[in-house]
Amino acid sequence: MSVHYAQLARLVQHRARIASPAIADRATSATLRALAERVPDTVAATLAERLPPDLAAHLRDGLEASGVPDPALADDFVALVAERTSLDAPRAAxxxxxxxxIVDLESGGGLASRPRGVLPEDVRDLVARSSR
Known part of the structure; x- marks a missing residue:
């Protein structure tokens, strides 16, 4: 059962204890865009196909991003999300x-089931911790 994007943003806001829906939306967008920039295009596209259209759009935006992430942040997923959300690193993580x-639940396990070598190590660690 797929929830609408507004419901998903409220879930993120509630579960992550975020002050406003706008911040939850920005955090969701930043996380998914950064993910799409860090994994092979086929992985991001496959995951996008399994998500509600509004949520998948964030992954597609990351795929279509014309700019390359700041090289200093490119190998640090949390730093990339922190910069884009104006959160400190522990909070961004x-x-x-x-x-x-939440994305894993919405995609029927599509994120956590990715093969070990597909997700970058720092992303893999976050995904593994999210499934506990």
Whole structure:
């Protein structure tokens, strides 16, 4: 059963204890865009196909991003999300785990079931922690 994007954003807001729906939306978008920039295009596209259209749009935006992430942040997923959400790194990691948990539920396990070598190590660690 797929929830609408507004419901998903409220879930992220509630579970991550975020102050406003706008911040939850920004955090969800930043997390999914960063994910799409960090995994092979086929992985992001496959995951996008399994998500509600509004949520999948964030992954597709990451696929279509014309710019390359700041090289200093490119190898650090949490730093990339933190920069884009204006959260500190521990909070950005916590919020990203919440987004991954909800996305994984929405995609029928599509994120957590990715092969070990497909997700970058720092993303894999966050996904693994989100499934606990």
């Amino acid at each position: 916590s919020v990203a785990r919440t987004v991954f948990r």
